[in-house]
Amino acid sequence: MRALITGSTGFVGQHLASYLMNYGIEVWGTTRDNFNGIIPGMKIVPVDFENVGSLVKVLDDVQPDFIYHLAGQSSVKDSWTDKSTTFQSNVNLTIHLLEAVINSTIKGKVKVLTVGSSEEYGGPDEQYKPISEDACLKPTSPYGISKATVGMLARHYFVAYGLKIIHARPFNHIGPGQRVGFxxxxxxxxxxxxxxxxxxxxxxxxxxxxQRDFTDVRDIVHAYYLLLNQDENADWGGSVNVCSGKxxxxxxxxxxxxxxxxxxxxxxxxxxxxxxxxxxxFIGDNTKLKSLTDWEPTISLTQTLSxxxxxxxxxx
Structure with missing residues (x-):
């Protein structure tokens, strides 16, 4: 099996790459720069996300079974000062990637995970009630709006083109290697x-x-793996919270x-x-994730912080 990770050199990308390789999956990571890699065993492929044709060639050459789309602008704070870059990175580049997928030779077999955020919800309708996937989306930041748009795009490409795609909405994820700013x-x-x-x-x-819903990044990437390893009854085109529920x-x-x-x-x-x-x-409801995958968090908060x-x- 082969996986392609966009944003593979970021906080979550590095943990996901290590996790997948431990399962014997060949991992390719995209980069815009001449980056030699900091995860031993991960193959790096340069890609121009502005060029759909270039993306198609990469997909045809790599032939991934799974695509984990992690690339994007991840700061809520920065989204207020640079809205254009936020939408370019999170929305436009997602469109380019998904257009490349449906125009590639892997369209019929590949499974795609787009990554959104709990920021899509904006805030709970009831102050102490865990937020489920059917809650109204009321994003209050440019970042949250951009991620909600990515989720809508995931649904669109499933309905319009039959793409096997799932949109994850992670809540606060923490762990070793996270950059300052959280x-x-x-x-x-x-x-x-x-x-x-x-x-x-x-x-x-x-x-x-x-009070927030914190999950170790290593448990998060385990959930991402499970979401793309479901059978044909998976909720393709749907959105799934990834959170502890606490x-x-x-x-x-x-x-x-x-x-x-x-x-x-x-x-x-x-x-x-x-x-x-x-x-x-602000906490999430992980009932859907558990019912789809039997996922359970395994790393305690104290262990994560240590x-x-x-x-x-x-x-x-």
Whole structure:
């Protein structure tokens, strides 16, 4: 079996590549640059996402059984300041890829996973109710709007062209190797800087009372694998939440990280990190994912946070 991963050098892409290769799947990753790869065993193929013909040639040459489309702009914050790039990266490039698929020799056999976000929902209709896939989409950021559009495109290419495609909506995913700019990586990076005496013993935080749905990235990629390894009764053209189904407060994330630290650390709230509007509780309903795949998360939150810190500490 052979898989093609777009965005293969990113946080999730690297974990997915390693996971698939452990299952004996040959993995190809796309790149726009002359990138030699940081995942041993993954084959890198340069691709021009602006050129559908170039994409068709890559698909015809590689002949993947699975395509995991992870490439795109992943920052909600950046989407506010650069809306055009966000839509170009998340919507237009998805169109180019799917157009290439339906014009390639693999159209009839390949299975495709597009990756959206819980940001597509915008916020829960009821404050403490887990959000299911049939909830109304009310994205409130340009990023969320772009990902909701990707989900609609997935449905369109299934209905119009019979493409075997599933749209995943992951909630907060965390784990070793995540770049700074997300709550766990930000907290962890500050802690390691303090341990190295490169920062005063004070960690700057935002709203700690908010509760979110966190899942280890290694459990996330396991779900992605299972979603494309279903039988013909799979929900092709549908959307599936990928989440733990549990609410965890940012305070408890911080408390656990501090308990794993080698230093005494004070906590200071930074008003610049507080959002004008912050949904108190935001969790997903993973009933559909479990019914389709029998997926269950296997990595505890404490283990995830410990691994995040270890990865940062091991970096020179």
């Amino acid at each position: 709550v766990v990586s930000d907290f962890s990076n500050q802690i390691v800087q303090i341990e190295r005496r490169q920062q005063n013993n004070v960690i700057s935080v935002g709203n700690l009372s908010a 609410a965890t407060s940012i305070q408890s994330i911080l408390d656990t990280l501090l308990s794993l630290s080698h230093s005494f650390i004070d906590v200071v709230v930074d008003s610049d990190k507080l959002r004008p509007v912050d949904v108190p509780v 691994d995040v810190l270890k990865k940062l500490r091991d970096q020179s």
